[in-house]
Amino acid sequence: MRIRMALGIWLLGITLAWLAVAPFDPGVLPLVDPQGAASGGWRLRQHALYLSGLWSIGLMCLAMLLSLRLPWLERPLGGMDQVYRLHKWAGIGAAVTALLHWGAKESSGAIKALWGTAGRSGRDAVLPWLADFRGLAKDLGEWAFYLLLAMMALTLLTRLLSYRPWRLLHRAMPLLFLALAFHTVALMPLDFWSLPLGLLMGALLLLGSAAALWSLAGWIGRSRRHAGRIQSVRVLGDGSERAPVEVICALSSRWPGHRAGQFAFVRFDRSEGAHPFTIASAPGSLGTSEQGEPLLRLIIKPLGDYTRSLGQRLRAGQHVDIEGPYGRFDGQGGRGRRQVWVAGGAGVTPFLSLLEARQPGVEPSRSRALPAHLHYCTRDAADDPLLPRVRSLCERARPPVALTVHDDAQGQRLTPQALEAGAAGPLDIWFCGPRGLGDALHAHARGPRPWRLHRESFAMR
Structure with a gap:
């Protein structure tokens, strides 16, 4: 809901600013006058061309x-994972509206073929110092549009491209933006630069260009990066390629600390880039190293080519960069609402941190925790290396956390109705796990039972 609302408000603001400068001319109807001139059609094309272009840029x-991963955006959007969701949908929306912009541009051929050029207005005046760059701006815009569509297709079809080439390709996006920003400035009608549209678009283009340059310089998250080293590495369970890897990291004294349920962007290999991993230990629960460095735990499940190789590649003493912490997945909610936690597969890691924060001897958080019920979905409970730890933490948790295990190997599939069993009143559902299960919970949350779903999403590309 927040994502749709944010996109709607953003587009509405641009639309209202455009209407204030170039209000929609009702003279577009009829599209073709009795004399056969398509004056209204040409005006409609012009409006569609400009508005879709403003939406896209x-x-x-x-x-x-x-x-830029700005931390102050986490509160209004509900966490850095939701910031990335909005980033993804803003990019998709930019590609869709760019397609509309291209369609409006190409429609001139159809109008000309059917009704001729009668009634077509002349070219709008642009900023005088850019008048000689019309041709260059059009060519740059067209090529950037084709590349934008190709990059959006590769981003959506993530299975066609592994993370490393996708990351390198995605780093070219700021260059595309700068080309399209020049296209916009050079071709936007001179009248549009008056208030309020000129001020709005000028500010957006300036901020967007600064963000693009910041990204190209590699400075995103720079102020929140912390150098550290790997204290220990342990492959859990049977030690196979599919077994999760526990990594204990020792960080510098500059590490600001984290809250249970948060995550960080971790870079083990500079050529690979940073990956988001949940911090699977409560603040201060591991103490410090012999050198007095704060320790934190990562539990990494082998879900892709990169994570499957970490158990063999990581060594104690190896350098690591950790950027963060980020996220607002704290497992707490309003009073009068029953707290229900749902973990699926690798999604159990934030709940390990939340459970550890409820153990005797661990310094309690400032927020008062409430009793909760954890539903843990696993493929095979008999071979799950994390299940014994989950059970042990739930047994000792204060306030208490009841545990229900849903073993897929025994046909014990979780259903949304199971979350409501024995729970009176409204529910706070905290979910981290597979997308399909999350979508099912989201659909059920719209039903007659008052649910409030908090969903952690690590689909950051």
């Missing part, structure tokens, strides 16, 4: 700003 500005 405006959404690209939003995507560039969101890519």
Whole structure:
């Protein structure tokens, strides 16, 4: 809901600013006058061309700003994972509106073929110092549009491209934005630069360009990066390639600490880039190293080519960069609402941190925790290396956390109705796990039972 609302408000602001400068001319109807001139059709094309262009570049500005991982955006959007969701949908929206912009541009051929050029207005005046760059701006815009569509297709079809080439390709997005920003400035009608549209678009283009340059310089998250080293590495369970890897990291004294349920962007290999991993230990629960460095735990499940190789590649003493912490997945809610936690597969890691924060001897958080019920979905409970730890933490948790295990190997599939069993009143559902299960819970949350779903999402590309 927050994502749709944010995109709606963003597009509405651009639309209202455009209407204030170039209000929609009702003279577009009829599209073709009795004399056969398509004056209204040409006006309609012009309005569609400009408005779709403003929408597209405006959404690209939003995507560039969101890519900076600004911590103050977490509160209104519900966490950095939701910031990335908005970033993704802003990029998709920019590609869709760019397609509309291209369609409006190409429609001139059809109008000309059917009704001729009668009634077509002349070219709008642009900023005088850019008048000689019309041709260059058009060519740059057209090529950037084709590349934008190709990159959006590769981003959506993530299975066609592994993370490393996708990351390198995605780093070219700021260059595309700068080309499209020049296209916009050079071709936007001179009248549009008056208030309020000129001020709005000028500010967005300036901020978006600054964000693009910041990204190209590699400075995103720089102020929140912390150098550290690997204290220990342990492959859990049977030690197979599919077994999760526990990594204990020792960080510098500059590490600000984290809250249970947060995550960080971790870079083990500079050529690979940073990956988001949940911090699977409560604040201060591991103490410090012999050198007095704060320790934190990562539990990494082998879900892709990169994570499957970490058990063999990581060694104690190896350098690591950790950026963060981020996220607002705290497992707490309003009084009068029953707390229900749902973990699926690798999604159990934030709940390990939340459970550890409830153990005797661990310093309690400032927020008062409430009793909760954890539903843990696993493929095979008999071979799950994390299940014994989950059970042990639930048994000792204070306030208490009841545990229900849903073993897929025994046909014990979780259903949304199971979350309501024995729970009176409204529910706070905290979910981290597979997308399909999350979608099912989201659909059920709209039903007659008052649910409030908090969903952690690590689909950050």
